Structure formats: structure tokens, C-alpha cells
Amino acid sequence: MSKIDYKAVFSKVIERRNTNSLKHDGMAERGMPEGVLPFWVADMDFEAPPEAVLAATRAAAHGIYGYSIPGKGYYEATIAWQKDRFGWEVDRDWIISTPGVVFMVASAVRALSEPGDTVMIQNPVYAVFAPVLRANDRKVVSSDLRLADGRYEIDFEDFSKTLEESGARIFLLCHPHNPIGRVWTREELRRMGEICLEHDVLVISDEIHQDFVYGDNAHIPFASVDPAFPAITVTCTAPSKTFNLAGLQASNAFAANPELRKRIRKALDACDVGLNPIAIAAAEAAYRHGAAWLEGLKEYILGNYGWLRRELAEGLPGVKPHALEATYLAWLDCSGLGLTHLELVKAFADKAKVWLNDGATFGTNGSGFMRMNLACPRATLDEGIRRIVGAFR
Numbered sequence: 001m002s003k004i005d006y007k008a009v010f011s012k013v014i015e016r017r018n019t020n021s022l023k024h025d026g027m028a029e030r031g032m033p034e035g036v037l038p039f040w041v042a043d044m045d046f047e048a049p050p051e052a053v054l055a056a057t058r059a060a061a062h063g064i065y066g067y068s069i070p071g072k073g074y075y076e077a078t079i080a081w082q083k084d085r086f087g088w089e090v091d092r093d094w095i096i097s098t099p100g101v102v103f104m105v106a107s108a109v110r111a112l113s114e115p116g117d118t119v120m121i122q123n124p125v126y127a128v129f130a131p132v133l134r135a136n137d138r139k140v141v142s143s144d145l146r147l148a149d150g151r152y153e154i155d156f157e158d159f160s161k162t163l164e165e166s167g168a169r170i171f172l173l174c175h176p177h178n179p180i181g182r183v184w185t186r187e188e189l190r191r192m193g194e195i196c197l198e199h200d201v202l203v204i205s206d207e208i209h210q211d212f213v214y215g216d217n218a219h220i221p222f223a224s225v226d227p228a229f230p231a232i233t234v235t236c237t238a239p240s241k242t243f244n245l246a247g248l249q250a251s252n253a254f255a256a257n258p259e260l261r262k263r264i265r266k267a268l269d270a271c272d273v274g275l276n277p278i279a280i281a282a283a284e285a286a287y288r289h290g291a292a293w294l295e296g297l298k299e300y301i302l303g304n305y306g307w308l309r310r311e312l313a314e315g316l317p318g319v320k321p322h323a324l325e326a327t328y329l330a331w332l333d334c335s336g337l338g339l340t341h342l343e344l345v346k347a348f349a350d351k352a353k354v355w356l357n358d359g360a361t362f363g364t365n366g367s368g369f370m371r372m373n374l375a376c377p378r379a380t381l382d383e384g385i386r387r388i389v390g391a392f393r
């Protein structure tokens, strides 16, 4: 069998403008100047694996788009993915499928806490968490991650104190952690879980980035760390980041505790939601056939990251990418540029004409950082780097 040249596959530049793309269209509505090159929202400028595209195309060509349910094959593929990649054995009964991880997180929060209750997060973290929690009438507290010698760490004393003082009912874990690109180790997961058990706090573990983990790092599902953890955990995963299927909307939650499941199902029944047939077909095909494609993709992204690091070190040492243990999102420390937060954000958009995420949107301790999406062809990344270096040098 001939080996696929993934480098060539991912190097292909595909026009995404005027495709109703959140990332590439609608710049004016979001206050971005004409002509900015987008490296913001976390989807990829790559085609999904060919098997997923074929499955989606077949489902589309069927021409009947009635109400749909994930079938046996979908669940088998989802279960096998967790087992084969992470050694995590999940039961079919644990799975609750929804059209998105944020949808699931919000539903679980509504099901497992009351309006006015507190949820703890760890800033800087995925910018959608806090507003969604607040929109669901929950209070938000953060046990901020701490920078020690250029690496983010959990301050366990603060973690425990913040849970205790806030009376939080739920801890929303981001694992691996977006935007800082950390993979939590077994020991870190264990300590967080033990503290949550001690304080009677439930854990929603958002593991959407689980498939983008590099080098010697390994993704360990939070619920698998200790036999006591499944009882307090809802784990959220999806093929959407992994295979670039976000627009199709399919995700899965795993809850081993039947009581938690019952409460979540009740909350979901309150809005009667299901998956669409194209998403089901594409997700199953991707989980069944996408492993080699994913390995090729990870290699390509690591290549992009290495390239970014080298180019910045040479051309703009005031901008330093943090180590990329996971995700396809580079976390750039821009403090060396000596600009205020506003000057920095404005200069990236107006002067460099690139669209990155403002680090402060992930929490106030993200100020001075920018997040850059590396899931694009090298030529696109190159143009982005050229613009950034040119603007700030």
C-alpha cells in the first residue's frame, strides 16, 4: 500500500472566504479591518479525513434529512477510539450525544447545579466558559494558573481555598488546557480530583483537545485516574476539533454515574435535541478510519510550531511561544514588545493585519498574550509570520 504524503495534503491552501466561515468571513461584524489573515477561532484550514468527507457526502446525497439517531456503529467507533487511544474503557450506557461540547457543558451545569451556584474555572482558559456559565445564571470563580519559570502550574493551595471559600458546586476542567497548551499529568489530575472529592464538588472535564498531545506527553482521561473519580465526573469529548468537523456538530459526554446521567438527560429532554445525519456519518467514519490522518496532521502542526518558534526567535524575539504540549493553538508571550494591552491588540489587527485571539479574553491574567491557531498550511502561517515580524520589528 502506498504511503500517503500528509505533508502535501496539509500544505494545500483551500479558499475558505465566502463559505459562511466564522473564521474567514464576517470580519467587519467583529470589528476587524479588511484583509486581515485569520489565525483565531479553533477550526482548521484543512479538509477533514477523506473517509469522513466521503461518508458526509453519501449522507448528503441520500437527500432525505429526517430526524436521526446515532446507530450501533457510531457508538462502537466512539468507544473504540477512547480505548485504543487512551486505554479508557467506557460503556455504551455512559454516552450522551449532543451537538456540541459547549452545549453539553451548559446542559450539565444546568442539570447539576442551581441558578446562583458557583462554578470554578482556571484562568487563562477557553474564553467561552465564563460567559456561558454567567448566561446560565451561575457565578464564576477562577483558581488562576500560575506561571513558574515560563510554565503554567496549578496552585493547589489556591485551588482548594477557592473551592472552599466560593462554595463551588462544579469544577470545569479544561484538559488538555486551551489556550496555554498544557497536558495535565496523572499527579496533577489526581490532586485536583482528590480536592474536589474532599469538597463534594462535581467535575466537568472538557477533553475536546485530547487528540492533540505531542512528544512524551500523554492524555489521561480525568475519570480514569482514580476509581473514585467516575462517580463525580462528566467527561466531554468530540471528533470536531480532531477531524475538523466543528460545523457539523457532534459531541459525546461520558458519565459513569447513573444519577448524574439521569439529571443530564432530564435537562436535555427539556429541549429535545438530537444529532444530524451528516454529522453522525462523518463522525463515525473519522473515528473508524482517521487515525493515520491524525498522526500525519499532528506531525504537520508540530512542524508549523517549530517553524513559528524559529522564525520568531530570529525575527522578533519579543514574542515568545510557550511550549506546545497539546492543542494546535500557540500561546504567544508578547510582553517583550513593551506595549500596553490595547496597543498590542490594535497593532496585531491594524498594523500586522492578522487576526489572533486577544489573550485577555481568556482571563485577565492572559493580558499581554495572543493565541495563534497553527492548523493551517505552512504558506498561510508563513504569510502570518511575515506580517507580524514586519509590523513589530
Ligand SMILES: Cc1ncc(COP(=O)(O)O)c(C=O)c1O
Residues within 6 Å of the ligand: 042, 099, 100, 101, 102, 103, 126, 174, 178, 206, 208, 209, 238, 240, 246, 251
Ligand atoms: C476547550 C474547548 N471546549 C469546547 C470548544 C467548542 O466545542 P463545541 O464547538 O463542540 O461547542 C472549544 C473550541 O475551541 C474548546 O477549545
